[in-house]
Amino acid sequence: MANRRAYRSPFRTRWSAGLLAGVAALAALYAAPVEARAQAPAPDTAGAPLWFDTRGSAEVSPQGTRFVDGHGREVVLRGFNVSGEVKLDENGGLPFAGTADARKSARALRNLAGADTVRFLLSWAYAEPRPGRVDTAYLAAAAEQMKEFLDAGLRVYPDFHQDLFSRHLFDRGSWYTGDGAPAWVVKAGGYGKEFCGICVHWGQNITQNKAVMNASRDFWHNRTLATDNGSLGVQDAFLDTAEKTMTYLREHLTAGRFARVVGFDPYNEPYAGTYEAGQNSRAWERDLLWPFYERFRARMDAAGWQDKPAFVEPNLYWNSNLDFTRQEGGLLDSGKIGPRYVFNTHFYDQKAISGIFMPGKAKDGQYGADFQKTRDRSAAADTPAVVGEFGHPLNGAIAGKAPTILKAMYQALESRIPGRDWWDRAAESGAVLSSTQWQWDIYSGRHHEVMNGNPDKVLTEADAWNDEDLSSVGLDESGEPVLRQDARLLDRLHPSAVAGRALAFTYEDRSRDAGTTLTWNRIPDDLPNVARLVGSGQYGILVWRSGDGPAEVPTELHVPHTFDPATTTVVSDFGTVTGPPRYTADGRTADHPVAIAPEPGAAAAGVGASGVRTSGGTASGIRADTAGGDATARRLLLSAPHGPGTLHYALVSDGTTHPSPELRAAAQRELTDWAARSGFPALPTN
Numbered sequence: 001m002a003n004r005r006a007y008r009s010p011f012r013t014r015w016s017a018g019l020l021a022g023v024a025a026l027a028a029l030y031a032a033p034v035e036a037r038a039q040a041p042a043p044d045t046a047g048a049p050l051w052f053d054t055r056g057s058a059e060v061s062p063q064g065t066r067f068v069d070g071h072g073r074e075v076v077l078r079g080f081n082v083s084g085e086v087k088l089d090e091n092g093g094l095p096f097a098g099t100a101d102a103r104k105s106a107r108a109l110r111n112l113a114g115a116d117t118v119r120f121l122l123s124w125a126y127a128e129p130r131p132g133r134v135d136t137a138y139l140a141a142a143a144e145q146m147k148e149f150l151d152a153g154l155r156v157y158p159d160f161h162q163d164l165f166s167r168h169l170f171d172r173g174s175w176y177t178g179d180g181a182p183a184w185v186v187k188a189g190g191y192g193k194e195f196c197g198i199c200v201h202w203g204q205n206i207t208q209n210k211a212v213m214n215a216s217r218d219f220w221h222n223r224t225l226a227t228d229n230g231s232l233g234v235q236d237a238f239l240d241t242a243e244k245t246m247t248y249l250r251e252h253l254t255a256g257r258f259a260r261v262v263g264f265d266p267y268n269e270p271y272a273g274t275y276e277a278g279q280n281s282r283a284w285e286r287d288l289l290w291p292f293y294e295r296f297r298a299r300m301d302a303a304g305w306q307d308k309p310a311f312v313e314p315n316l317y318w319n320s321n322l323d324f325t326r327q328e329g330g331l332l333d334s335g336k337i338g339p340r341y342v343f344n345t346h347f348y349d350q351k352a353i354s355g356i357f358m359p360g361k362a363k364d365g366q367y368g369a370d371f372q373k374t375r376d377r378s379a380a381a382d383t384p385a386v387v388g389e390f391g392h393p394l395n396g397a398i399a400g401k402a403p404t405i406l407k408a409m410y411q412a413l414e415s416r417i418p419g420r421d422w423w424d425r426a427a428e429s430g431a432v433l434s435s436t437q438w439q440w441d442i443y444s445g446r447h448h449e450v451m452n453g454n455p456d457k458v459l460t461e462a463d464a465w466n467d468e469d470l471s472s473v474g475l476d477e478s479g480e481p482v483l484r485q486d487a488r489l490l491d492r493l494h495p496s497a498v499a500g501r502a503l504a505f506t507y508e509d510r511s512r513d514a515g516t517t518l519t520w521n522r523i524p525d526d527l528p529n530v531a532r533l534v535g536s537g538q539y540g541i542l543v544w545r546s547g548d549g550p551a552e553v554p555t556e557l558h559v560p561h562t563f564d565p566a567t568t569t570v571v572s573d574f575g576t577v578t579g580p581p582r583y584t585a586d587g588r589t590a591d592h593p594v595a596i597a598p599e600p601g602a603a604a605a606g607v608g609a610s611g612v613r614t615s616g617g618t619a620s621g622i623r624a625d626t627a628g629g630d631a632t633a634r635r636l637l638l639s640a641p642h643g644p645g646t647l648h649y650a651l652v653s654d655g656t657t658h659p660s661p662e663l664r665a666a667a668q669r670e671l672t673d674w675a676a677r678s679g680f681p682a683l684p685t686n
Contacts, residue, residue, distance in 0.1 A: 192492020216273025338383030365418025537655030
């Protein structure tokens with residue numbers, strides 16, 4: 001290794017200097033109040049499953065525009081991509097060097113970020129290193145790493161990832177690299193020397209690098225390639241490998257684990273490469289992209305994935321927020337695609353990333369319209385929507401925008417209404433969107449990637465891939481996971497399973513932008529007791545109507561590890577409590593309408609044992625192994641005693657440490673009146 005040196009690309013230097021000229025081509029219950037319990041809550045960390053934590057609760061499926069579990073509850077998927085390490089060669093196209101690191105990462109993901117879902121990346125190049133021959137050793141290693149996340153109670157949807165088609169398109173001296181297709185595909189394609197021209201962002205290769213464009217075009221047209229194993233259609237080869245991969249996973253995961261696999265993402269960020277004469281982006285989606293998804297869907301069925309949806313992505317430019325890069329799309333001509341498909345899209349603020357088109361920081365309500373496009377497509381397609389990637393760089397001249405941009409993105413995922421208007425317009429809030437942030441890479445800043453096989457370009461910094469730096473996690477000096485972003489931003493109160501239909505949700509995380517606490521959702525003046533109870537603390541409120549599922553099954557909200565369960569206050573139409581008691585039940589009837597319990601799999605996620613914690617720098621300074629007494633990922637359980645269609649609300653806050661019963665009761669009266677006059681609709685049908 002002595003002859004190798006860490007490599008800093010010319011682009012990183014220019015990025016840091018803010019020289020981004022030429023970015024114009026950028027791509028990408030009970031009625032009586034519940035009194036506070038005298039005993040301190042002590043969630044059972046022994047990990048015994050609760051009666052409703054069954055295989056049915058683990059499995060989710062599309063039903064109209066929402067995901068539902070086996071109890072009929074509306075489920076919101078919330079998590080991260082695991083991880084960009086798959087794009088690199090250093091660990092052989094796997095997310096981790098071994099299962100121990102996968103286990104460590106799963107624990108941290110659960111306990112530090114409150115995630116319940118991962119988009120688990122896979123590599124076609126490593127799954128099929130030779131034409132027509134799947135590497136079962138690679139699949140076995142990937143399956144073992146995936147098991148660590150499933151055993152930690154996380155749901156998983158795998159993704160055969162690609163960017164710029166393949167790393168094998170790029171020269172040893174290139175500024176850029178790709179991932180995806182195997183070397184034999186590139187060799188057989190004969191794409192010649194790659195060249196991007198004046199490119200200051202790797203995404204410009206998508207529309208400017210002829211090698212990338214031609215290889216992408218060939219994939220969608222299923223070009224026949226002459227290989228050492230005979231002639232193969234390039235798309236056919238990919239589909240064969242995908243089917244064998246899915247078959248392997250189904251056969252090598254237990255039924256309980258496979259139940260937590262929610263679907264499969266066939267192809268990351270599809271783009272035509274080049275359009276045919278007279279063809280536009282919408283026609284390409286209709287004539288080439290959608291038929292590919294139908295072929296992939298057939299392979300899922302053949303592999304035994306009949307009951308799991310394909311998480312299909314539209315043309316990657318369909319929802320660009322730069323007018324000159326936006327293209328018509330969004331699978332407009334595919335009709336109502338549920339329940340066998342899920343609408344899966346990505347969103348990055350290209351204006352902010354440019355350093356030119358958004359000079360300031362994000363503000364309250366910044367992305368409401370952008371994410372409403374996703375809700376609209378979900379409704380038109382009659383299927384749930386997932387925002388499979390979103391995020392913002394954490395290095396360079398634009399890194400200072402990240403705290404506000406991520407706050408605004410999460411705000412828009414949770415509600416279409418800005419914080420300043422939420423209390424007045426809560427009935428217009430819209431669906432809470434499922435999402436997986438890019439990304440969760442524990443090796444951030446500790447890589448050893450030989451870029452494009454060039455020993456003079458050994459990348460160690462950030463993501464070690466095309467100068468990106470988006471991982472929310474890294475390792476500290478002792479090798480333990482540590483958050484690189486504010487814990488208040490990432491580990492969010494959110495409704496993970498609603499017994500009925502969620503009508504509105506908002507969360508004021510009070511996350512920080514450097515030394516400034518960001519508060520975008522203020523309690524209005526006509527709710528003075530609610531404002532007193534919340535104080536300067538974090539709070540969220542969920543409004544829902546109970547459904548026609550089993551009455552005993554509770555609504556669940558993930559509780560951030562920054563909330564001390566002994567002082568967490570809940571005000572609901574069920575009652576009020578500070579310090580919710582541990583969930584217990586007489587058979588299936590909850591002993592308390594408001595209670596707290598570990599998340600499913602929390603004990604397997606290594607309660608406190610891993611020492612995972614947050615950094616005292618850019619993050620919150622709260623140790624996950626001490627916050628609230630231990631590092632268990634927790635959920636609030638709300639057991640409704642009322643029939644279908646009943647309107648419920650629950651406000652959860654870590655504000656006033658010990659609010660009096662009188663203050664809680666006064667806040668309850670205000671919220672009951674507010675909910676009654678806010679015009680929440682009857683139970684929706686889809």
